[in-house]
Amino acid sequence: MEVIKAESISKSYKVYETKSRGFLASWRRKYLVKKALDKVSFSVQNGEIVALLGRNGSGKSTLIKILTGIMSPDSGTATVLGLDPWKERIKLAFDIGVVLGAHTQINWNLPAYDTFEFMRKIYKIPKPVFNKNLRYFVNLLELRRVYRKPARTMSLGEQMKCNFVASILHMPKIVFLDEPTIGIDIISKAHIKKAILDMRSRYGTTFFLTTHIIEDVSIADRILILHEGHMAFDGTVKELSRMFGNKRILEIKFKPGAQIDIGIGKVVYKGFDVARLEVSGKQIKSKRFADILANRNIIDYSVSELGLNELITRLYKRLEG
Amino acid sequence: MNVGSYLGAIEMSIKADLAYKADYLLNLFFKFLQVLLLIFIWTAIYLGTKVSSIRGFTLPDIYLYFLVVYALRSLMNMNLPYEMEDLVLDGNIAVNYTRPVNFPLQLFFMGFGEDLLSILLTGIPILIFALAISHAMLSAFSIAAFVIEVLLAYAIISVIGFLIGTMSLKFVYISSLINITWLIVLLLGGGVMPLNFFPATIQHMLLMLPFAIVLYVPAATFLGTISNSTILFSIGISTVWLVVLLGIATVAWNRARKLIASARG
Amino acid sequence: MGIADSIRFYLASQYLAWKTAISYRFSFVLWLIYSTFSEIYAVIAITVIYTVSSGIAGWSYYQMLLLSAAATMVLGAIYYHIESRMVVNKMRNGGYDGLFSKPYGLVTIMLSTSGGTTEISGFVSGLLVFAYSAIKLRLPLESVLVYLAVFGIGTFALLLFVLMLTALTYLLFKSSSFMNNFLGFLSTAASYPINIYGPVFSLLFTVVVPIGIATYYPAGMIFGKISPGAIAIVIVLSVLVGAISYKLFYAIMKHYSSGGG
Numbered sequence: 001m002e003v004i005k006a007e008s009i010s011k012s013y014k015v016y017e018t019k020s021r022g023f024l025a026s027w028r029r030k031y032l033v034k035k036a037l038d039k040v041s042f043s044v045q046n047g048e049i050v051a052l053l054g055r056n057g058s059g060k061s062t063l064i065k066i067l068t069g070i071m072s073p074d075s076g077t078a079t080v081l082g083l084d085p086w087k088e089r090i091k092l093a094f095d096i097g098v099v100l101g102a103h104t105q106i107n108w109n110l111p112a113y114d115t116f117e118f119m120r121k122i123y124k125i126p127k128p129v130f131n132k133n134l135r136y137f138v139n140l141l142e143l144r145r146v147y148r149k150p151a152r153t154m155s156l157g158e159q160m161k162c163n164f165v166a167s168i169l170h171m172p173k174i175v176f177l178d179e180p181t182i183g184i185d186i187i188s189k190a191h192i193k194k195a196i197l198d199m200r201s202r203y204g205t206t207f208f209l210t211t212h213i214i215e216d217v218s219i220a221d222r223i224l225i226l227h228e229g230h231m232a233f234d235g236t237v238k239e240l241s242r243m244f245g246n247k248r249i250l251e252i253k254f255k256p257g258a259q260i261d262i263g264i265g266k267v268v269y270k271g272f273d274v275a276r277l278e279v280s281g282k283q284i285k286s287k288r289f290a291d292i293l294a295n296r297n298i299i300d301y302s303v304s305e306l307g308l309n310e311l312i313t314r315l316y317k318r319l320e321g
Numbered sequence: 322m323n324v325g326s327y328l329g330a331i332e333m334s335i336k337a338d339l340a341y342k343a344d345y346l347l348n349l350f351f352k353f354l355q356v357l358l359l360i361f362i363w364t365a366i367y368l369g370t371k372v373s374s375i376r377g378f379t380l381p382d383i384y385l386y387f388l389v390v391y392a393l394r395s396l397m398n399m400n401l402p403y404e405m406e407d408l409v410l411d412g413n414i415a416v417n418y419t420r421p422v423n424f425p426l427q428l429f430f431m432g433f434g435e436d437l438l439s440i441l442l443t444g445i446p447i448l449i450f451a452l453a454i455s456h457a458m459l460s461a462f463s464i465a466a467f468v469i470e471v472l473l474a475y476a477i478i479s480v481i482g483f484l485i486g487t488m489s490l491k492f493v494y495i496s497s498l499i500n501i502t503w504l505i506v507l508l509l510g511g512g513v514m515p516l517n518f519f520p521a522t523i524q525h526m527l528l529m530l531p532f533a534i535v536l537y538v539p540a541a542t543f544l545g546t547i548s549n550s551t552i553l554f555s556i557g558i559s560t561v562w563l564v565v566l567l568g569i570a571t572v573a574w575n576r577a578r579k580l581i582a583s584a585r586g
Numbered sequence: 587m588g589i590a591d592s593i594r595f596y597l598a599s600q601y602l603a604w605k606t607a608i609s610y611r612f613s614f615v616l617w618l619i620y621s622t623f624s625e626i627y628a629v630i631a632i633t634v635i636y637t638v639s640s641g642i643a644g645w646s647y648y649q650m651l652l653l654s655a656a657a658t659m660v661l662g663a664i665y666y667h668i669e670s671r672m673v674v675n676k677m678r679n680g681g682y683d684g685l686f687s688k689p690y691g692l693v694t695i696m697l698s699t700s701g702g703t704t705e706i707s708g709f710v711s712g713l714l715v716f717a718y719s720a721i722k723l724r725l726p727l728e729s730v731l732v733y734l735a736v737f738g739i740g741t742f743a744l745l746l747f748v749l750m751l752t753a754l755t756y757l758l759f760k761s762s763s764f765m766n767n768f769l770g771f772l773s774t775a776a777s778y779p780i781n782i783y784g785p786v787f788s789l790l791f792t793v794v795v796p797i798g799i800a801t802y803y804p805a806g807m808i809f810g811k812i813s814p815g816a817i818a819i820v821i822v823l824s825v826l827v828g829a830i831s832y833k834l835f836y837a838i839m840k841h842y843s844s845g846g847g
Contacts (some may be wrong), residue, residue, distance in 0.1 A: 093689035351767035
């Protein structure tokens with residue numbers, strides 16, 4: 001079942017630029033129209049975890065704001081749970097959760113619990129349901145000793161986890177996260193990822209997250225990549241890998257000083273007793289490859305897939321021409 | 322003492338000011354409207370009264386009084402505390418603190434830049450206009466006294482503004498505080514009515530405070546409705562106040578620096 | 587979203603806001619005291635004026651006190667709900683984005699979460715002087731209640747008006763100094779009878795920037811200076827101003843975008 005559908009969404013901003021120099025330059029300001037999103041289309045199925053990647057300023061936050069009804073697109077349509085987010089924002093709001101990395105919704109001076117109570121009231125969550133949900137999240141995110149502290153005494157990771165909880169206490173069907181792991185420690189990040197996976201498997205919650213940190217994307221079923229307002233890629237990691245010839249990294253350990261001539265693939269690194277080569281998926285299956293590896297000077301070898309980092313870097317390189 | 326950097330600060334603040342040109346013009350516009358309101362109010366007061374002059378001021382005198390007060394207010398902008406509040410809110414105060422210039426002085430020059438613009442565009446033209454329509458004879462003494470009073474007033478307002486600005490480090494949102502400080506200065510400084518409208522004992526007290534010299538004393542000097550001895554007294558006591566306030570400001574600033582150093586983000 | 591729901595959101599937000607304000611302890615008390623100053627000064631100014639002259643536009647001393655106290659109450663109510671500087675900062679750096687994802691109208695959200703909690707003492711100080719003046723004037727209770735009813739309608743309309751204007755000035759100038767200046771100007775203007783401002787400004791303060799709705803007109807009515815017919819018109823105007831501001835606000839927010847993409 002399709003829960004999010006974006007059709008040809010476009011959105012532009014005015015960005016002011018002072019073109020001329022001199023004392024009175026500010027009087028003659030010109031503005032550019034920056035196209036944050038340019039005919040972006042995609043869809044998300046129920047229970048999917050989709051990650052939207054893009055460099056800073058590529059339009060990710062704008063897309064989230066449009067999908068959650070905070071902003072309306074200049075053209076195109078967005079449909080979330082069958083509703084137009086802009087026109088039926090209030091109706092949709094009960095079924096979605098929004099986690100913004102840049103702005104915590106946790107009250108700074110009061111214990112996080114007070115913010116949770118606030119959410120309980122405004123989402124009209126019955127007390128027993130609230131208590132059950134709270135217990136679930138506190139355990140899942142290891143917040144037992146944290147959530148009764150004021151936000152200003154928490155670490156960034158704890159704040160973000162509490163922010164996460166506050167945004168989803170009402171158990172929404174879809175959760176939108178905008179840069180949720182900015183600047184937080186690895187352990188907290190892991191907790192949040194664990195929570196996302198657990199919620200998805202237990203409750204079938206759909207997650208749509210944006211980030212510019214490539215490794216955060218590892219929990220996603222599918223990746224969307226925005227580049228200068230365009231959807232540059234929409235698919236799984238495997239599909240991305242296939243785009244670049246399904247490359248593998250072959251790492252060989254050989255007897256120190258031995259002269260090895262592999263003859264296939266591209267040498268990425270060569271050291272005293274280790275070499276790394278980039279070979280294609282096809283080459284790995286070839287007989288020639290098996291023969292080469294039988295060379296007595298080779299002590300050990302391993303084959304791994306191209307990392308996501310590497311794949312995306314190549315994609316950007318290709319896009320930027 | 323890098324003069325170049327201070328001049329740079331003035332230039333930057335004027336540029337920033339012009340960048341908010343609509344902002345600036347509106348600011349001016351509302352100050353003008355406030356004066357207009359006062360004129361209406363005082364006209365209503367005088368019309369309701371049978372006498373033609375109150376405490377030595379005729380209605381035209383009152384108009385002139387507020388005109389001059391308006392001109393003087395174009396100089397007293399109290400922008401320092403707002404700027405400091407913005408710096409605290411944006412978290413930039415630590416950054417500015419680490420630059421190799423004396424921060425309070427730099428702030429002062431930034432504020433001065435805005436004020437300079439304000440004086441040139443509004444203050445001086447209005448004073449000239451007031452001079453033209455006023456029939457008070459200005460002696461050399463009055464003119465000299467006026468200039469000294471205005472300089473003292475500007476210094477005092479700057480220091481007070483700076484003091485209020487340092488409160489932002491503790492209380493963050495200080496716009497209430499700024500407004501009230503300005504209200505205090507306005508009321509006790511003769512911005513709402515000439516100070517000699519107050520009962521005699523209160524008048525004497527008010528003349529002892531540093532606020533009288535901000536508006537009432539220079540305006541009354543300009544109009545010739547104040548005695549020379551009062552002028553001299555006011556200048557004297559205000560100088561003392563300036564020294565005291567500078568002392569307090571130094572202490573406050575040193576404590577503030579400690580606060581900035583300890584609060585990282 | 588029904589009114590009951592909006593009220594629930596408002597109360598829940600106020601609860602949080604008060605808890606936060608109180609957590610500042612000493613600062614909180616200080617701010618409460620500061621907020622009363624504006625009424626203190628109004629009282630001083632009017633007392634001095636009535637000492638040196640026979641007053642303004644035929645209003646007696648206590649009538650003037652009541653009028654200016656009403657003005658303080660209106661401005662207190664406005665500042666309590668909308669602190670323009672904070673609103674503009676929040677709009678600029680996306681502080682509302684999380685709140686706007688909640689299932690409530692934008693007006694409800696903004697009016698519930700954008701004010702200065704400590705401004706309540708400004709309102710209360712005005713209320714006290716209002717009550718004192720009403721007692722001195724020996725006003726019948728029904729007059730006071732009628733006054734408060736009209737005052738309530740007018741103040742709510744003004745709240746919407748100020749909210750709309752704040753959003754508009756953010757959109758145009760990205761700064762709040764217009765609003766600060768503007769409200770300061772209104773605060774002065776509303777403290778005195780509007781008819782002293784001449785025909786142009788009177789019209790302005792009645793129709794365009796309807797501050798008179800909550801101050802001069804109801805006060806004038808209970809002192810017998812303004813006919814009930816005129817008051818009826820003014821009430822209708824209030825409702826119109828409120829409704830138009832409400833619609834305009836939503837139209838403006840359509841163009842809202844906070845910093846960052």
